[in-house]
Amino acid sequence: MDFTLDQDQQAIVDAVTTIFTKQAGADRARAVGASGHDDALLDALAQAGFLDLAGDSTIGPLGAVLVAELASRHHARANIAVRALVGPTLLGDDAPQRLAVTDASRPGPVRFGQHADVVLVLDGDEAHVATVAKATPIETPYGCPFAHLDTTRVRSLGPGSGPELAKWWQVALAAEISGALDGAVAHTVEYLRERQQFKKPLGSLQALQHRLAEAFVWAEGARWLARRAAFEATPQAAAAAAAYAAQAAQLVGTDMHQLSGAIGFTTEFDLQLWTSRLHALRVEFGGVTAHQLATTRAHWG
Amino acid sequence: MEFAWTEEEVGYRQQVRALVDDRYPSWRATPVHHSFAGDERDQVTAFTHELRDRKLLTAHWPAEYGGADQSAWMHIILGEELWSVGEPRGPQYMSVNWIGPAIMANGTEAQKQEHLGRISDGEAFWCQGFSEPDSGSDLASLKCRAERDGEEYVVNGQKIWTSHTQLAEWCFLLVRTDPDAEPHKGISVLLVPMDTPGIEVRSIANVAGESSFAEVFFTDVRVPVANRLGPENGGWDIVRAALTYERVGAPRWHRGSVVLDALVAWAKEHGRFDDAIVQCRLGEAKAAIEAARMLAYRVVDERAHKMPPGPNAYVARVSMVRAEKQVAELALWLMGEQGIDGGSLAGHTFYPTLTAGVAGGTYEVQLNLVAGLVLQLPRR
Numbered sequence A: 001m002d003f004t005l006d007q008d009q010q011a012i013v014d015a016v017t018t019i020f021t022k023q024a025g026a027d028r029a030r031a032v033g034a035s036g037h038d039d040a041l042l043d044a045l046a047q048a049g050f051l052d053l054a055g056d057s058t059i060g061p062l063g064a065v066l067v068a069e070l071a072s073r074h075h076a077r078a079n080i081a082v083r084a085l086v087g088p089t090l091l092g093d094d095a096p097q098r099l100a101v102t103d104a105s106r107p108g109p110v111r112f113g114q115h116a117d118v119v120l121v122l123d124g125d126e127a128h129v130a131t132v133a134k135a136t137p138i139e140t141p142y143g144c145p146f147a148h149l150d151t152t153r154v155r156s157l158g159p160g161s162g163p164e165l166a167k168w169w170q171v172a173l174a175a176e177i178s179g180a181l182d183g184a185v186a187h188t189v190e191y192l193r194e195r196q197q198f199k200k201p202l203g204s205l206q207a208l209q210h211r212l213a214e215a216f217v218w219a220e221g222a223r224w225l226a227r228r229a230a231f232e233a234t235p236q237a238a239a240a241a242a243a244y245a246a247q248a249a250q251l252v253g254t255d256m257h258q259l260s261g262a263i264g265f266t267t268e269f270d271l272q273l274w275t276s277r278l279h280a281l282r283v284e285f286g287g288v289t290a291h292q293l294a295t296t297r298a299h300w301g
Numbered sequence B: 001m002e003f004a005w006t007e008e009e010v011g012y013r014q015q016v017r018a019l020v021d022d023r024y025p026s027w028r029a030t031p032v033h034h035s036f037a038g039d040e041r042d043q044v045t046a047f048t049h050e051l052r053d054r055k056l057l058t059a060h061w062p063a064e065y066g067g068a069d070q071s072a073w074m075h076i077i078l079g080e081e082l083w084s085v086g087e088p089r090g091p092q093y094m095s096v097n098w099i100g101p102a103i104m105a106n107g108t109e110a111q112k113q114e115h116l117g118r119i120s121d122g123e124a125f126w127c128q129g130f131s132e133p134d135s136g137s138d139l140a141s142l143k144c145r146a147e148r149d150g151e152e153y154v155v156n157g158q159k160i161w162t163s164h165t166q167l168a169e170w171c172f173l174l175v176r177t178d179p180d181a182e183p184h185k186g187i188s189v190l191l192v193p194m195d196t197p198g199i200e201v202r203s204i205a206n207v208a209g210e211s212s213f214a215e216v217f218f219t220d221v222r223v224p225v226a227n228r229l230g231p232e233n234g235g236w237d238i239v240r241a242a243l244t245y246e247r248v249g250a251p252r253w254h255r256g257s258v259v260l261d262a263l264v265a266w267a268k269e270h271g272r273f274d275d276a277i278v279q280c281r282l283g284e285a286k287a288a289i290e291a292a293r294m295l296a297y298r299v300v301d302e303r304a305h306k307m308p309p310g311p312n313a314y315v316a317r318v319s320m321v322r323a324e325k326q327v328a329e330l331a332l333w334l335m336g337e338q339g340i341d342g343g344s345l346a347g348h349t350f351y352p353t354l355t356a357g358v359a360g361g362t363y364e365v366q367l368n369l370v371a372g373l374v375l376q377l378p379r380r
Ligand SMILES: Cc1cc2nc3c(=O)[nH]c(=O)nc-3n(C[C@H](O)[C@H](O)[C@H](O)COP(=O)(O)OP(=O)(O)OC[C@H]3O[C@@H](n4cnc5c(N)ncnc54)[C@H](O)[C@@H]3O)c2cc1C
Pocket: B127, B128, B129, B130, B131, B132, B135, B136, B137, B138, B160, B161, B162, B163, B164, B208, B210, B211, B213, B355, B358, B359, B360, B361, B362, B363, B364, B365, B368
């Protein structure tokens, strides 16, 4: 066991941070818009090989999780976590650049559905590769593009591929949530350090300090569970990571607004870029209860 | 970064688990923090000697102090396997967790020879004399006084909530040696034999079940200066480091995990496992336990990398207290009236878990430390 990044992992973090600093971030996210898609960013990541780390035998999904965390931390407007974790593990070298995932048993709109070349459809024990026949985008305040899809199934990935898809989808969600938790908590901490009321920084009030500390502990737990799930690649670890992350997303995604006051609801304040994504992510896959049920079934059958 | 156990670690865990399951076969199904009575010393040492003879008791210590030079991870594996099912080492778990390390880091050669050998022999029984009636969370305000008289200190004062006095032969005692200095700068550590004249122990009735605690009174207790650990008035740094060890010392996450396994067995036996609400709550608790486990492991990893104790221990503590309480609440909720029975799984879990947010530094104090030291929020 070793919690420090090795040389390769550190190099990944450094390189993708450089890319995201230049080509993502709050201003870029606003320019692309919540329903838009950042093709240029996805191209840059693809060219540098950062979307295929999960399939690289020396790096593996743990490297991909780092990319997914940082993408969400930097408000990347592309389905990077899904592409980096689900793509290589389910489709290998055939993974298309623009990938989305959906569950046949739930009719809800698909995140990044209108921007996907291929959709992986979870259908019980099998995962199916499908193309998009028709995409109907919806209006939503939840920070990501969503569309209802008519899909055309191309092929099945075979028996047992369903649970594989579920597992990597959960790891992707956990990693993406953890990046946004990190951003939302750090942003609120910084804001309350500066914001003065009653002639003192609000961040000096213990009532607020405790809530920030608790939020921080949630974010830290989510991060390490997501990383472990990527490493272990078991349904147990994936479900627990997603369950914890989805619950953290609910708490942090609402409490950071409470602690930021009215300015937190403005589009010019960065907080909403993370929280809107958190609320979208936490209901995906059936949401926290689906992840909790999966956790129990994976551990105790 | 990787999260695999080595072959040695897996083998070590198997050996410890096999031993405890063999000697205490019923414990795992109803994990209790077993409180050994004063006349049960032999029962404890029978077990700690077996650990010692198999080189399992202090495997992570340097060979010169009776260890086997293995990694810091052995320490937490030992704790997970033993503490979580009832702690057959009794109070000796503390010796391995923080008393030994404190003596290793700060002791004189003579103190190391005397105490580390006894600990790695499975013969050391300590109690922790920190809290006082007027000094709980504000530990640095402690008043128990030690005045120098030649080559001895004369100790007068009172400690409270002292666990394990029924077996303790030594006390790791915090005393005030300079009443005029700032609170943190006038504290020293004394290593005091509990049979020294002038020490009186009165036990305190409590509902917590986890471990009985006591008041300890000191009246003109004479302690050789040679029994002082570290410099005079330098006790605070020692105790801070010790407490960071202690914060992840009791693997509460692992007990939570063992209790969850037992609850699942109970739910299956009583036809409750197929209830989706039960499954959701089990999943929620399991996720919380695993998060706490990872945050605690991160602190162990820092230790394995020989980094100084840092504030991540407080983060880990917050998450483990929260997770363990979730498990306890689930136990009582699931078992309902059947959990009211003190001998039931819930009965054994609920109160001892409530103390987790108080003992060893309260939950709120941990949050203060996270806010100040990790988030760097402004002082009040
Ligand atoms: C089972 C058990 C075993 C124990 N064993 C030992 C032992 O072996 N040796 C020993 O020395 N001690 C022992 N203790 C004592 C323990 O260390 C103290 O209980 C603990 O430090 C808290 O002190 P207190 O009980 O006086 O609570 P107080 O300090 O009186 O706190 C009461 C409440 O106020 C809150 N509070 C206090 N200060 C702050 C603050 N600054 N900000 C916000 N909230 C605050 C606390 O969080 C708590 O909720 C044990 C306690 C228990 C429950």
